[in-house]
Amino acid sequence: MTAVLDHVAEPSPSAALLEDLVGVSGRRRTKNIVMTALMALAVLIILAVLVLVLGTVATKGWSIVHSKFPQWFTKDIPATARRVGPGMNAAIIGTIVTTATATAIAIPLGIAGAIYLNEYGKRGVFARILRFFTSVMAGVPSIVMGLFIYVFWVLPRKEAGLTGLSGAFALACLMLPIVVRATEEMLKLVPQNLRDASFALGATRSRTTLTVVIPKASAGIISGSLLAVARAAGETAPLIFTVSVGASAVRKANWNVFSGPNTSLSLQIYSNAKETFAGAQERAWGSALTLIALAFLFTIAARVLSARLSRNS
Amino acid sequence: MTLTINDLKAKRQFADKTFRIATLLGGATILVILALIAYTVAHRSTDAFRLAGFKFFTGKRYVPNASPPVFGALSFIYGTAISSLIAIIIAIPISLGLALFTTQVAPSWLKRPLVALTDLVAVVPSVVFGLWGVIFLAPKIVSVYKNISNWCHGIPVLSTIFGKTGAGRTFMTAGLILAVMITPIITSIAREVIETCPQTDRDGALALGATRWEMITGAVLPHSIGGIVGAVMLGLGRAMGETIAAALVIGSSAAITANVFSSGDSLPSVIASQWGEADDNGKSALIAMGLTLFLMTLVVNFLATAIVSRSTKRMQGAS
Numbered sequence: 001m002t003a004v005l006d007h008v009a010e011p012s013p014s015a016a017l018l019e020d021l022v023g024v025s026g027r028r029r030t031k032n033i034v035m036t037a038l039m040a041l042a043v044l045i046i047l048a049v050l051v052l053v054l055g056t057v058a059t060k061g062w063s064i065v066h067s068k069f070p071q072w073f074t075k076d077i078p079a080t081a082r083r084v085g086p087g088m089n090a091a092i093i094g095t096i097v098t099t100a101t102a103t104a105i106a107i108p109l110g111i112a113g114a115i116y117l118n119e120y121g122k123r124g125v126f127a128r129i130l131r132f133f134t135s136v137m138a139g140v141p142s143i144v145m146g147l148f149i150y151v152f153w154v155l156p157r158k159e160a161g162l163t164g165l166s167g168a169f170a171l172a173c174l175m176l177p178i179v180v181r182a183t184e185e186m187l188k189l190v191p192q193n194l195r196d197a198s199f200a201l202g203a204t205r206s207r208t209t210l211t212v213v214i215p216k217a218s219a220g221i222i223s224g225s226l227l228a229v230a231r232a233a234g235e236t237a238p239l240i241f242t243v244s245v246g247a248s249a250v251r252k253a254n255w256n257v258f259s260g261p262n263t264s265l266s267l268q269i270y271s272n273a274k275e276t277f278a279g280a281q282e283r284a285w286g287s288a289l290t291l292i293a294l295a296f297l298f299t300i301a302a303r304v305l306s307a308r309l310s311r312n313s
Numbered sequence: 314m315t316l317t318i319n320d321l322k323a324k325r326q327f328a329d330k331t332f333r334i335a336t337l338l339g340g341a342t343i344l345v346i347l348a349l350i351a352y353t354v355a356h357r358s359t360d361a362f363r364l365a366g367f368k369f370f371t372g373k374r375y376v377p378n379a380s381p382p383v384f385g386a387l388s389f390i391y392g393t394a395i396s397s398l399i400a401i402i403i404a405i406p407i408s409l410g411l412a413l414f415t416t417q418v419a420p421s422w423l424k425r426p427l428v429a430l431t432d433l434v435a436v437v438p439s440v441v442f443g444l445w446g447v448i449f450l451a452p453k454i455v456s457v458y459k460n461i462s463n464w465c466h467g468i469p470v471l472s473t474i475f476g477k478t479g480a481g482r483t484f485m486t487a488g489l490i491l492a493v494m495i496t497p498i499i500t501s502i503a504r505e506v507i508e509t510c511p512q513t514d515r516d517g518a519l520a521l522g523a524t525r526w527e528m529i530t531g532a533v534l535p536h537s538i539g540g541i542v543g544a545v546m547l548g549l550g551r552a553m554g555e556t557i558a559a560a561l562v563i564g565s566s567a568a569i570t571a572n573v574f575s576s577g578d579s580l581p582s583v584i585a586s587q588w589g590e591a592d593d594n595g596k597s598a599l600i601a602m603g604l605t606l607f608l609m610t611l612v613v614n615f616l617a618t619a620i621v622s623r624s625t626k627r628m629q630g631a632s
Contacts, residue, residue, distance in 0.1 A: 032524035039418055042410025043427065049493050050434055053445045112339025120333055121340070130340050132618070137343055139547070139614035140607065141554025143581045144350065147603040151353040173346055180343070204325050206332035234438025237556040240585055266440045266557075270585075273444040273561055281448055288441045299436050303429075 054292070061289025064282050072286060077251040077263075081272065084279035088287055091268040093253040094164065095294070098243065098264060099233045101168035101257050102175060106232075107225050109172075110179025117180070118187040119209050131184075138177035145173045146238035154242055162244055164257035167264070170238030175228040182224025186217040219309035223302035230298035234291060236266035243267070265291040350607070358601035360594060369601065375567055377587070377595040384598040386605065388567040392484065392579035393606070396559060397552035399488025399573060400495060404552075405545055407492070408499035415500075416507045417529055428504075435497035443561035446490040451481030451562060458485065458574045478574035482564035485573045490558045495548040502547060502621070506540030507533055539624025546617035550610045556581035580606045 065072050068086035075087030113130070121127025149170040154161035190213050198208040214221070244250050244261035254260050265287045272284035316324075362369060365384035372385020415427040458478045465471040510533045518528040534541075564576025565586055584599045584606075591599055 028524055028527070032526040035526040035529075036418055038406075039410040039414035042407045043414050043430075045407055046411060046434060046493075046496060047430060050430065050437075053437065053442065056445055056449050057441060109339045109342050112336045113343060114340075116333075116336035116340040120336060130343065133347055134343055135618050136611065136614060137347055139550050139554075139610055139617075140347075140350065141556065141581060141610055143554065143556040143584055144354065144603050144607045147584070147600050148350045148354055151357045151600065152349060155357075176343060176346070180340070204329040206329045209332070230436060234436075234440065236438075236440045237581070237585060240588060245589070266438060269440045269444050270557055270561070273440075273447050284444055284448070288438075288444050291438055292436075292441060295436050295438060299432070 057285060057288045057292060060282070060285035061287075064286040065289055072290075076253070077268070078279070078283075079251060081275045081280040082277045084282070086283070086286070088265065088268065088283065088290065090250055090253045091263050091265045091287060092290060093255060094243070094250070094262045095233055095264040095266070095291070097255060097257050098164045098167040098171060098239070098262060099229060101165060102171035102232050103225070103229050105168060106172040106175035106179055106228070110176050110225075110228075111183050111221060113176075113180045114183035114187060115209055115214075117184050119205060119213065134177045134180050137173075138181065140173075141237075142170075142174055142235055143237035143240075145170045146241045148173070149238070150241035159245075160259070162242065162261045163259055164243060164254065164262040167239045167243035167262060168257060170242050171232040171235060174235060174238060175232050178228040178231065179225055182227065183217075183221050186220035186224060187213060189220065190216045219305045223305040223309070226298045226302035226305070230295045230302070233298070234266060234295050236264075236270050239264055239267055240270075265294075354600055354604045354607065357597055358604045360597035361601040364594060365598070369598075370605075373567070373569060375583075375598075377591060377598060382594055382598070384601070386580070386598075386602050388569045389578055389580045389583050389602060390605065390609075391569045392563065392567075392577040393553055393581070393609070395573070395577070396484050396487040396491060396563060396579055397549055399485060400491035400552040401545060401549050403488065403492035404496050404499055404548060408496050408503060408544075408548070409541070411496070411500045412503035412507055413529060413533075416504055417525065417533065428501075431497045431500050434493065435501075439494060439555060439558045440561075442490050442494055443558035446486060446558060446562040447482065450490070451486055453481075454486060454489075455479070455481045458483070462574060473571050474573055476570075476572035476574060478572070480564055480574075480576050482562050482576055483574050484563065484577050487559045487563040487577075487579070488573070490562050491552045491555055494555060494558060495552050498551055499544045499548040502544035503537070503541050506537040506544065506621075506624070509540075510536045537624075540621055543617045543619075543621030543624065546613055546620065550613040550617060553613065554581060554606060554610045556585050560585045580609075 064086060072086040072088055073092060074089050077087050077090050078085060113134075117127050117130060121130065149166055153169060154166050194212055194216060195208055198212045199205075203211070244263055244267075250261050250263040254262050268287045269284050269291065272280040272287070275281065275284075361384050364382060365372065369384055369386055370390070371387055372383065373387050374383050374385045375388070376383040411427070411431060415424055415431075419427055455478070458475075458481075461475050462478055465475040514532040514536060515528055518532040519525075523531055559579050560582035563579055563582050565578050565582065566576045567583075568575055568577045570577075580602045584602055587595065587599060
């Protein structure tokens with residue numbers, strides 16, 4: 001580098017040309033190296049944060065989940081935040097039933113909507129409007145979804161409206177645009193000549209969609225939907241107003257989504273994180289570990305499926 | 314009974330039509346839900362707006378249990394703006410660095426792990442970031458804030474922004490946590506936009522003797538700037554609407570101050586934390602804040618979507 005600089009030090013009309021011929025000047029090269037290092041630094045920062053967060057959750061959460069192994073999953077939530085010890089049974093069940101119900105609502109609707117967009121609406125005016133509002137809906141804050149279900153569904157039913165089902169409605173509103181977008185992307189990938197072949201055999205559009213297009217795109221649709229499920233399972237804000245009056249109101253597992261208040265892992269983390277008692281904080285870390293494990297399970301399943309899809313086609 | 318060809322045809326057409334209408338209804342639920350959100354939330358907000366009038370947007374005081382109750386949401390609107398602004402300022406360089414490193418610098422074997430790393434951050438639920446922020450980060454970061462505040466003492470502007478502090482739960486902490494949470498969304502959109510930059514443009518820059526950084530600033534960034542701006546705005550919308558993490562780390566005390574090391578409160582966080590104690594009027598006020606937040610994010614997302622779709626259209630035209 002210095003050699004190059006020495007070489008072009010004497011002022012001559014061809015200095016710039018010579019510099020270009022010999023190589024990149026020192027300052028330009030230094031700038032390139034510094035900027036590349038800064039880009040790498042960004043990667044390191046995000047990696048460090050992720051390791052720090054997951055590491056803290058894993059070590060602090062593992063101690064309660066592991067040392068109280070079966071009780072963590074089977075016992076009721078302690079009556080007061082002050083009490084030390086396990087029991088997240090109610091929250092685990094609550095997360096599973098509300099998320100499952102939300103999935104059962106959002107996925108059929110979302111897939112139907114995506115089929116309309118890609119197979120029927122295409123570039124039409126209505127389809128374009130729908131696509132636009134899908135992205136608008138994807139940007140609606142999750143807390144607004146919760147408020148909406150509170151006003152629309154819980155309020156007319158008073159206390160009886162606070163159920164797992166109400167929470168599931170709010171989560172389904174959150175999942176719907178994600179499922180529509182992911183499914184439409186997958187349907188777009190199905191080659192047009194497969195559809196044409198089916199039409200040539202005399203099949204209608206509905207039959208073609210159900211027997212040719214959907215099976216071809218199924219792995220991708222499932223993996224997109226699982227990502228939406230993972231997102232919904234971790235959401236807290238939509239549940240605050242819809243499943244129970246206060247997070248501590250529910251201690252026993254409630255499998256019935258249609259009646260009785262419910263709770264969830266995310267709600268338990270939120271309420272316990274605000275407490276100063278060691279026992280409550282310990283339960284918050286344990287719940288966080290359980291929730292992350294659930295979310296990762298779905299994400300890994302989604303990745304495996306999408307990897308299989310890209311291998312097959 | 315025998316079926317003629319025409320009967321079969323009619324039956325098939327009927328089935329086809331039914332299917333078409335069923336999928337149309339599936340899509341239309343999105344429009345219905347959005348319309349219902351706007352209507353019901355606005356409808357329930359009227360009580361609060363009637364009580365507070367325009368003071369709702371200009372008043373700093375929020376005393377829900379006074380009689381008559383005082384509903385001024387300005388400090389929460391301010392808190393939402395300032396914490397998302399901090400988040401965006403921190404997230405832009407990190408996301409851009411991450412996206413550029415993944416697409417322009419990293420060898421091909423490293424690309425998939427880097428994408429997976431970004432996605433992994435997105436999978437961590439927001440409440441977990443909040444928990445980590447409030448129990449782990451907040452107590453440790455107080456001394457950092459104090460040091461920065463001491464260094465900036467006496468310097469105009471800086472001493473106002475990085476002022477006195479004694480708390481770990483502040484606008485800044487909320488901004489930091491939000492920055493981590495919106496980094497994946499900005500990164501993944503920016504990466505997609507950057508990848509649409511034609512290889513010929515990049516090769517051209519390199520062939521003219523540009524270094525990699527000059528190739529990025531000369532060919533890649535001018536090409537993708539529109540999409541990146543849109544990505545940042547989508548991130549901003551997400552930061553504004555993010556509730557739980559902010560509610561846990563922002564400190565929950567209404568304040569309007571330029572000092573980022575001060576505790577404050579934001580719209581989503583005040584809704585979540587005050588909901589349990591609120592009476593009917595109080596709930597109406599909180600729902601009105603939800604409406605305000607909804608409109609704020611709507612405007613930001615609206616602009617973001619328009620910018621992203623315009624720039625992708627232009628790029629498709631170019632290639």
